[in-house]
Amino acid sequence: MATSLYPHARREGFIIQPLDGELILHDGEVTHLLNVTAASVWQLCDGHHSLAEISQELALPEETIVYTLQQLARKQLLQKNADAVLFSKPLTRREFLKKGALVAAAIPVVKTIQLPSPQDIPSNGGVCTCPDCTGVPTTCDGMTPCQVGTCIDGCCQVI
Amino acid sequence: MHTFRNGERGQRQDSARVANILRGAWRSVPPPLDFTMDDLQLALPLLQDASLTALAWWRIRRTPLAQTHAGVILRQEYVTQSIRAAAASHRVYQYVSALQAQNIDPIVFKGWALVPHYAEAGMRPAGDVDLAVAPYAAERAAQILRDLGAKPTEMDVHPGLADAAHAAYIPHSSWEEIYARSLQKSIGAVQVRVLDPADELQLLCIHFLRHLGARPIWLCDIAAALETRPENFDWTRALAKPPFTSWIECAILLAHELLDANLENTPLAARQTLPTWLVSDVLQRWAQPRTPSIMVHDSVFQIWRNPARWKEAVAARVPNRLAATLDFQGSLDEPFLARYQARWLWRRLTAFAERTVRRAP
Numbered sequence: 001m002a003t004s005l006y007p008h009a010r011r012e013g014f015i016i017q018p019l020d021g022e023l024i025l026h027d028g029e030v031t032h033l034l035n036v037t038a039a040s041v042w043q044l045c046d047g048h049h050s051l052a053e054i055s056q057e058l059a060l061p062e063e064t065i066v067y068t069l070q071q072l073a074r075k076q077l078l079q080k081n082a083d084a085v086l087f088s089k090p091l092t093r094r095e096f097l098k099k100g101a102l103v104a105a106a107i108p109v110v111k112t113i114q115l116p117s118p119q120d121i122p123s124n125g126g127v128c129t130c131p132d133c134t135g136v137p138t139t140c141d142g143m144t145p146c147q148v149g150t151c152i153d154g155c156c157q158v159i
Numbered sequence: 160m161h162t163f164r165n166g167e168r169g170q171r172q173d174s175a176r177v178a179n180i181l182r183g184a185w186r187s188v189p190p191p192l193d194f195t196m197d198d199l200q201l202a203l204p205l206l207q208d209a210s211l212t213a214l215a216w217w218r219i220r221r222t223p224l225a226q227t228h229a230g231v232i233l234r235q236e237y238v239t240q241s242i243r244a245a246a247a248s249h250r251v252y253q254y255v256s257a258l259q260a261q262n263i264d265p266i267v268f269k270g271w272a273l274v275p276h277y278a279e280a281g282m283r284p285a286g287d288v289d290l291a292v293a294p295y296a297a298e299r300a301a302q303i304l305r306d307l308g309a310k311p312t313e314m315d316v317h318p319g320l321a322d323a324a325h326a327a328y329i330p331h332s333s334w335e336e337i338y339a340r341s342l343q344k345s346i347g348a349v350q351v352r353v354l355d356p357a358d359e360l361q362l363l364c365i366h367f368l369r370h371l372g373a374r375p376i377w378l379c380d381i382a383a384a385l386e387t388r389p390e391n392f393d394w395t396r397a398l399a400k401p402p403f404t405s406w407i408e409c410a411i412l413l414a415h416e417l418l419d420a421n422l423e424n425t426p427l428a429a430r431q432t433l434p435t436w437l438v439s440d441v442l443q444r445w446a447q448p449r450t451p452s453i454m455v456h457d458s459v460f461q462i463w464r465n466p467a468r469w470k471e472a473v474a475a476r477v478p479n480r481l482a483a484t485l486d487f488q489g490s491l492d493e494p495f496l497a498r499y500q501a502r503w504l505w506r507r508l509t510a511f512a513e514r515t516v517r518r519a520p
Contacts, residue, residue: 015248015348017280019241020220024281026245028253033238113242 007069008079009045031113032075038108041068045078060106068108075110170446176202177375177445182419184218185383187278192222199229209375210284212236217282241281247271250313251288252349257307263300265290266341267351269327275346276383284376287315293334294318326369329358330403357397360384364410371481372441381410382420394426402490409433409491432492440481478503
C-alpha cells in the first residue's frame with residue numbers, strides 16, 4: 001500500500017458533532033456515526049498527514065488505517081482522489097481481522113443511521129395566545145398541565 | 160408507560176433526585192457522584208419524560224453507574240439525542256441561510272442557541288428552533304420557512320422579543336436595541352446571530368418563571384449560561400429593573416439551590432433571598448407526569464350539583480402563587496404574595512359573573 005497517500009476528508013456540507021470521543025457527521029439526510037478509531041483517523045485526514053504519519057500519530061498498524069480509510073471512502077466521507085490507491089487491493093473485514101492483532105476497541109466502525117423524527121421531540125411549548133387564556137402564558141402541550149382550566153387546542157381554556 | 164409515585168411528598172422526593180442527578184451535569188467535568196444506583200433507577204422515568212437522559216448520562220459516564228441497566232438506557236438516549244442535535248444544527252443552517260437570502264437577519268435564541276454553554280451539543284434536547292426577527296418581518300419570515308418545508312414543530316418565529324405577552328421576552332428594551340446588542344457567533348459550522356449574554360440570561364430567567372419552572376432543562380440552561388458568561392458580563396442590565404430584578408435573582412438562586420450553579424463573582428453570591436415555597440413549588444411541578452388530570456377541570460355547572468367535589472373544584476381554581484404574582488408583575492421578594500392570588504381569583508370571579516349574565520336569557 002502506498003504510504004505516501006495523503007487522504008483528505010470530505011467536510012463540506014456536514015454538521016460535525018463530537019460524541020464523547022466519537023463523531024457524528026450529518027448532511028441533512030444521512031447521519032454517520034464514527035467510533036473513536038474511525039473518528040481519529042477521519043480527523044487526521046487533512047491532506048497534510050500521510051498514511052504512515054496517521055498510523056504513527058494514532059499508534060495503530062497501517063492495516064487498521066487502510067481498512068478505516070476504505071470504510072470512510074465507501075461512505076463517501078473522503079475526497080475521491082484517494083479511491084484508486086485505497087481500493088487497488090481492498091481488505092475485507094475478515095482479512096483485516098486476521099491480519100491485525102487488534103483489541104476490539106480499536107476496530108473502526110462507521111455506522112449510517114436513520115434519523116429520528118423531530119415530531120418525537122417534546123417541543124419547548126408555545127405561548128398561549130387564545131382570548132380565553134388564564135392570563136399567564138403557559139405551555140399547554142400535554143407536557144405541562146394548565147394551572148387553571150383545561151388544555152384545549154394548545155390553550156388553557158377556563159370553562 | 161411510566162409509572163409515577165403517588166403522593167406529593169413522594170413526587171417531590173423523585174424530582175429532588177432528578178435535581179441532584181443534574182447538579183453540574185452541563186460542565187465538561189461534572190462533580191463526583193453523590194447518589195446511588197437506586198436513586199438513578201427511581202429518577203429514570205422523570206429523566207426520560209423530561210428529555211434529560213443525555214445530561215444524566217454525562218454525569219455518570221465515567222462512573223460504575225454507566226455499566227448498569229439504567230446506564231445503558233441513558234447512553235442509548237444520549238446517542239439518539241446527539242444525532243437529533245446534529246439534525247437541528249442542519250435545520251438552523253438552512254433556516255438562517257434562507258432568511259438571510261431574503262434580507263431578514265434572525266437572532267437564534269433559547270434551545271439550540273444554548274448549545275455552546277454545554278460540554279457537548281447533544282447534551283441539550285433539541286426541540287424547535289426559536290428565531291426572533293423584526294416584528295414587521297415576522298409574517299414573511301414564517302412564510303419563507305414554511306415554503307422551505309419547515310413544520311410548525313420545527314420552528315418558532317418570534318416577532319421581536321419585547322412583547323410582554325410572550326413568555327420569552329426582554330423587558331425595557333426595543334427590538335432595535337436588542338438587535339444592536341446581539342452578536343455574530345459560530346456555533347459548530349453555523350454562523351448565527353445570538354443574544355448578548357446579559358439579554359440571554361435575563362430572557363432565560365423570565366421565560367423559566369413565566370412557564371412556572373415547568374421544565375428542569377430550562378433551569379439547567381440558566382445554570383449553564385451563568386457559568387459560561389463572559390468576563391465583561393453586564394450584571395446591571397441582566398438584573399433589569401424591578402419587579403424583574405427579583406424574578407431574575409430568584410431564577411438564578413433556584414439554579415444554585417437545586418442544580419449547584421456557581422454564584423462566585425456574581426452580585427448574588429452573598430444574597431440568600433430565595434423564597435422557600437418557590438423551591439417546593441418547582442420541585443412539585445417537575446414531578447408532575449405529562450398527562451394533566453382532566454377531572455379537576457370540569458365546569459362549575461357540572462360540579463354545582465355535587466357538593467362532595469366543591470372543595471376539589473375550589474382547590475383546582477385557586478391560582479398558583481407564582482403564576483398570580485408574575486401575572487400582576489409583582490416582585491417575588493414581597494411579603495403577602497397571597498394578595499396577588501386574591502386579585503387573580505377576584506378577576507376570574509368577575510369574568511365568570513359577566514359571562515353568566517351574558518348567557519342568561
